[in-house]
Amino acid sequence: MNFSDLGLETELLRAIAEKGYDTPTPIQQKAIPAVLTGRDVLAGAQTGTGKTAAFVLPILQRLGAAKEALPRVLVLSPTRELTAQIADNAKQYGKFKNIRSVVIFGGVSEKPQIQSLRRGCDMVIATPGRLLDLVEQGEADLSEIETLVLDEADRMLDMGFIHAIKRIIKLLPKERQSLMFSATYSEEIRQLAERILLNPITVDVAPRNTTAQRVHQLAFRVAKDDKRHLLIHLFQHGAEDEGSWYQALVFTRTKHGANRLAQQLDNAGIRATAIHGNKSQAARVRALEDFKTGRVAALVATEVASRGLDIKELPQVVNYELPNVPEDYVHRIGRTARAGATGRAVSLVAPDEARLLRDIERTMAQSITIAPLPKFAISTSSAPSSTPAPAAEPRAKPAVKPATNPRRPMPGRPSHPNAGARSRRRPPRSSRRQSR
Numbered sequence: 001m002n003f004s005d006l007g008l009e010t011e012l013l014r015a016i017a018e019k020g021y022d023t024p025t026p027i028q029q030k031a032i033p034a035v036l037t038g039r040d041v042l043a044g045a046q047t048g049t050g051k052t053a054a055f056v057l058p059i060l061q062r063l064g065a066a067k068e069a070l071p072r073v074l075v076l077s078p079t080r081e082l083t084a085q086i087a088d089n090a091k092q093y094g095k096f097k098n099i100r101s102v103v104i105f106g107g108v109s110e111k112p113q114i115q116s117l118r119r120g121c122d123m124v125i126a127t128p129g130r131l132l133d134l135v136e137q138g139e140a141d142l143s144e145i146e147t148l149v150l151d152e153a154d155r156m157l158d159m160g161f162i163h164a165i166k167r168i169i170k171l172l173p174k175e176r177q178s179l180m181f182s183a184t185y186s187e188e189i190r191q192l193a194e195r196i197l198l199n200p201i202t203v204d205v206a207p208r209n210t211t212a213q214r215v216h217q218l219a220f221r222v223a224k225d226d227k228r229h230l231l232i233h234l235f236q237h238g239a240e241d242e243g244s245w246y247q248a249l250v251f252t253r254t255k256h257g258a259n260r261l262a263q264q265l266d267n268a269g270i271r272a273t274a275i276h277g278n279k280s281q282a283a284r285v286r287a288l289e290d291f292k293t294g295r296v297a298a299l300v301a302t303e304v305a306s307r308g309l310d311i312k313e314l315p316q317v318v319n320y321e322l323p324n325v326p327e328d329y330v331h332r333i334g335r336t337a338r339a340g341a342t343g344r345a346v347s348l349v350a351p352d353e354a355r356l357l358r359d360i361e362r363t364m365a366q367s368i369t370i371a372p373l374p375k376f377a378i379s380t381s382s383a384p385s386s387t388p389a390p391a392a393e394p395r396a397k398p399a400v401k402p403a404t405n406p407r408r409p410m411p412g413r414p415s416h417p418n419a420g421a422r423s424r425r426r427p428p429r430s431s432r433r434q435s436r
């Protein structure tokens with residue numbers, strides 16, 4: 001099947017060809033004709049399936065060429081990154097159509113957003129909180145919206161946006177087209193769909209709650225204290241002896257943990273930077289840019305970054321800590337193996353995370369291979385530090401620095417310990433602490 005078989009107009013086909021897409025992905029094959037009919041659509045599509053184009057392309061077509069002062073399309077998305085990416089895609093796909101879109105999200109000055117709204121636009125792409133602020137200030141008028149999109153609706157509910165979404169929906173004309181995209185279907189999602197969608201066409205491309213089959217998943221069982229040393233080893237040698245990693249997205253549970261790990265990796269000679277909700281928008285954009293351009297090898301991220309990051313050919317994702325919610329695992333690993341590429345997800349599982357691993361396997365109805373623990377050194381250069389992780393600055397040096405002595409043993413420790421054997425021989429925690 002070709003894009004031209006989907007009923008898309010010439011201007012859009014040209015833009016798609018320029019993007020280098022040959023074949024529509026399954027979600028695009030099903031959702032594009034459905035959205036073009038003007039009916040409501042409920043789509044179950046995981047991230048990385050090409051779902052953005054699946055709603056942006058037909059919306060651009062339905063917008064036509066007419067320019068009005070007030071926006072006719074509203075896309076709500078959970079994070080700044082995803083919002084920026086949707087806007088970026090809309091700009092590329094709408095290149096030959098001259099569609100004006102305005103991007104609205106928090107964490108940055110609202111002035112330019114207000115100015116853009118005042119100039120008039122066809123499409124607003126926003127996170128719910130900031131959009132409501134602007135509505136309350138009388139700067140955003142949603143009374144002419146013809147199409148509403150809730151992208152990653154499950155994530156928006158997880159992030160507590162339900163009240164903001166309900167308030168926004170009350171401001172929209174009752175007669176409109178509504179599209180809802182969600183990777184998972186909880187009871188809450190079903191209720192929201194019932195509330196906002198009228199007789200929707202349902203499009204489901206992947207079995208619910210299963211993960212992208214193309215992601216090669218494996219896990220290491222490792223003591224919590226040894227995780228950072230193992231991670232350094234993986235960056236230097238690979239997870240399956242394939243050689244050093246040049247790029248990996250590493251997930252931690254906390255912002256503090258992300259900062260600390262980024263610094264530990266950096267200390268060990270692996271260029272790293274952290275991305276999380278406490279960072280300013282400028283710092284987040286810079287971190288992502290540094291990662292995309294290869295200035296840093298490790299992007300250490302919290303959950304908030306697991307949606308909306310679109311990094312071409314990202315080879316691997318590391319779960320430094322498993323997420324508490326199994327669905328988050330699916331989203332995290334969905335950052336790799338996007339749009340036909342293959343990828344790998346490596347999880348470091350401490351004994352107290354064994355239950356989380358089982359929950360994830362149950363949710364996916366799929367088991368994750370436990371890989372034998374490689375021999376890795378305990379590196380002193382990655383010792384914890386109380387100083388925060390440095391912000392990534394453009395650097396000309398390679399992403400993986402030659403470590404000064406990555407295999408230097410800890411005092412009193414063997415130089416090439418087999419960590420698995422070592423952990424079995426370990427003395428009790430209290431005496432270990434004293435010996436450090």
Ligand code: AMP
Nearest residue numbers: 021023024025047048049050051052339
């Ligand atoms: P998404 O799921 O919308 O975040 O898209 C994931 C990635 O797939 C993005 O990098 C898109 O540019 C890319 N993509 C979308 N549609 C296609 C297609 N038909 N062929 C190849 N790549 C695509």
